[in-house]
Amino acid sequence: MSFKALILLKSRELIVHRANATKAHFRYGDGIYVITDSDIQNVDEAGKIRGAEAIYFEGNPNAVSHIKPKVKKENELDPSSVYLNEIVIMNALKQTGSGPRFDFGNMFGFLAPLKDPVNLMYILFIGVILYGILSQALGLI
Numbered sequence: 816m817s818f819k820a821l822i823l824l825k826s827r828e829l830i831v832h833r834a835n836a837t838k839a840h841f842r843y844g845d846g847i848y849v850i851t852d853s854d855i856q857n858v859d860e861a862g863k864i865r866g867a868e869a870i871y872f873e874g875n876p877n878a879v880s881h882i883k884p885k886v887k888k889e890n891e892l893d894p895s896s897v898y899l900n901e902i903v904i905m906n907a908l909k910q911t912g913s914g915p916r917f918d919f920g921n922m923f924g925f926l927a928p929l930k931d932p933v934n935l936m937y938i939l940f941i942g943v944i945l946y947g948i949l950s951q952a953l954g955l956i
Contacts, residue, residue, distance in 0.1 A: 816836045820833070821869070823873060846873070
């Protein structure tokens, strides 16, 4: 489901950005804006619902809520900080949860020049010449 994200810029302009409500965030410009179900409002025109929208201020990742904000206590967290904390925890688990691994690429890094076709052709020509010399010297031909 998509909705219109109305972003009020500091220059007093309004930008309408289409966002997907099934995702947890969307990007616009340099910012990441958090999508919460409680902040998406239905647009009502003459008793008919014409869509959904959420209003954001430029630089603030949280939408302007239609519900009156409660007085925050010191230990109550901002919704964007909870979302960003979840992202940080997920990234940390992805990076450390796989366990130790051995990087075999570095162990065979000296063979990397063999990927170049020019070097491979040089090695083939030298190999054919050495085979010819050794086979004649050993009497195989």
